[in-house]
Amino acid sequence: MSHKIKKQHYVPQLYLKGFSTQRNKEKYLFVYNKENKKCFQANIRKIACENYFYDIDETQITEKIFSKIESEFNIPLQKLIQAEDLDKLNESDKKVLSYFIAAQLFRTKQFRLTYKQICDGLFDKIGKSQLADFKEGQVTLTEDSLKRLHISSIFSFIEDISKIIQTELSWKLCINNTKMPFWTSDNPIVFYNELESDPFVSNMGLKCKGFQLHFPLSHRLLLILLDPNTRIRDLSKSKTIKDPNYRAKISKINEKVNFRLVDLLPDKEYVIEGRVIYENNLQIFSSTQFIFSKDNDFKLADKYLSEYPKYRNKNRKWAHIT
Numbered sequence: 001m002s003h004k005i006k007k008q009h010y011v012p013q014l015y016l017k018g019f020s021t022q023r024n025k026e027k028y029l030f031v032y033n034k035e036n037k038k039c040f041q042a043n044i045r046k047i048a049c050e051n052y053f054y055d056i057d058e059t060q061i062t063e064k065i066f067s068k069i070e071s072e073f074n075i076p077l078q079k080l081i082q083a084e085d086l087d088k089l090n091e092s093d094k095k096v097l098s099y100f101i102a103a104q105l106f107r108t109k110q111f112r113l114t115y116k117q118i119c120d121g122l123f124d125k126i127g128k129s130q131l132a133d134f135k136e137g138q139v140t141l142t143e144d145s146l147k148r149l150h151i152s153s154i155f156s157f158i159e160d161i162s163k164i165i166q167t168e169l170s171w172k173l174c175i176n177n178t179k180m181p182f183w184t185s186d187n188p189i190v191f192y193n194e195l196e197s198d199p200f201v202s203n204m205g206l207k208c209k210g211f212q213l214h215f216p217l218s219h220r221l222l223l224i225l226l227d228p229n230t231r232i233r234d235l236s237k238s239k240t241i242k243d244p245n246y247r248a249k250i251s252k253i254n255e256k257v258n259f260r261l262v263d264l265l266p267d268k269e270y271v272i273e274g275r276v277i278y279e280n281n282l283q284i285f286s287s288t289q290f291i292f293s294k295d296n297d298f299k300l301a302d303k304y305l306s307e308y309p310k311y312r313n314k315n316r317k318w319a320h321i322t
Contacts, residue, residue, distance in 0.1 A: 008055070008063050010108045011048035011186055012070045018081065018218030019184050019294050020044055032291040032298040034284070034305060034312045039298055047290065048186050050109070056148050066107065073100035081218055086173050086267055098166035101189065101215060101225075105161065106154040110187040110288040114318040115153065116146050164206045169213070169225040170262040178273045181219035181294045183280045185287030190214040192282060195230075214282055219294045222271075222279055230261045289314040 013027075020027040027044045054062035076093035080086070089097070105111070119141050127134035141149070176182055195210035197203035203210060213225040271279075277300060283291055284304045291301055305312050 005060060005063050006051050007045070007049045008051070008053040009049040010053060011104070011184075011188060012066070013044045014070050014074055015077075015104075015188075016044040016048065016184070016292065018077075018221075019181070019216075019292050021294060030293050030296045030298075032293070032301050034287065034289055034291065034301070035314065037302055037305060037312070039296060041296070047292070053109075054107075054147075054151060056144075056151055062151050062154075066103065069100055069103050072096045077217060080173070080221060080223075084173070084175050084221065084268070086171055094166050094171075095162070098162040099158070101165055101213075102158045102162035103154070104215075105189050106150075106157060108187050108288070110318070112146060112150045113288070113315070115150055116141055117318055119146075119149070161206065165213075165225060168228075169206065169211075170228045171267070172224045172226060172262075172265055173268050174222040174224065174271045174275070174279070175268065176220045176222070176271055176276055178271070178276055180273050180276045180280075180297075182216040182222050182276060183283045183291050183293045184216045185283045185292060186290045187286055187288050188216060188283070190282045190286040214279060216279065216283070226262055226265075228260060228262050285311050 016029065017027050020029040022028075028041050029044060029047075030039055031042050031047055032039050054060070054066070056062070073096055076089055076097045079088050079093060120137070120139075123139040124134075124136045127139060128136075190213070191204045192212045192214060193203045193208060193210045194212070195203060202208075205211065206213070207227070209227055210230050211227040214222065215225075216222045280300055281304055284301050285308070291298065310316055
């Protein structure tokens with residue numbers, strides 16, 4: 001009888017090693033719980049996992065597939081850690097890395113929570129439109145149904161998403177030689193867009209203008225995938241520019257130097273501490289509940305969550321049905 005895997009990781013141990021230190025042949029890292037703002041040290045075997053998280057039958061087929069994806073991912077990951085250069089990756093390496101990123105996007109507990117919010121929101125919307133006495137939350141997915149839908153969606157999307165990542169986004173590598181490490185989390189891949197979005201349409205899709213995907217690979221390396229079609233003039237639509245007059249002025253200046261943004265960015269960037277803080281802030285707001293670090297210093301998280309306490313709530317709204 002084959003050994004059954006009880007603790008199933010939605011963030012792989014192999015990946016978490018890059019943010020850990022070794023003690024007695026075991027790998028440990030520091031964990032920050034956003035809900036209570038407490039920190040503790042933990043073995044990577046015991047974090048970012050739940051019992052039988054992917055099991056829908058006795059075969060444990062999903063866990064086995066992820067195990068294969070992870071072992072293949074380790075080859076390009078180690079190449080990057082050793083060489084610190086994207087040029088050292090061949091097309092096969094990039095394909096494997098893209099597939100891992102796509103899988104990681106969908107395999108998390110956060111994706112399952114978001115999926116539930118979407119389904120429950122649709123149930124509420126339809127129920128209220130059909131029944132006068134319908135109450136929100138009256139119909140909801142069972143845990144078993146939610147798990148099955150989650151598993152099904154992972155393998156419905158992963159192939160197409162990985163192809164977009166590999167062939168349609170620009171890849172940039174950040175190298176961190178500062179004293180502050182890059183953090184990761186229980187939801188490590190961050191979607192971000194610097195540009196203002198339409199009030200009714202999200203700009204967080206992989207093909208949206210201005211889209212960015214941030215993925216820390218270790219405490220020293222971080223991969224950024226960028227929309228290659230964002231141009232200098234598009235930066236006049238940046239969310240950080242609040243003054244409409246200044247926005248118009250920037251737009252006029254940029255009309256004359258309308259290069260693609262990715263052409264002005266280096267493929268490899270040695271970042272300063274301010275950039276590390278920026279990337280770690282992205283992990284704070286993107287994480288579900290737990291942030292992971294090589295070091296026991298989470299003052300940045302304490303400060304951020306004091307200013308934006310809504311990000312402490314793991315059940316906050318991630319999906320909105322209109």
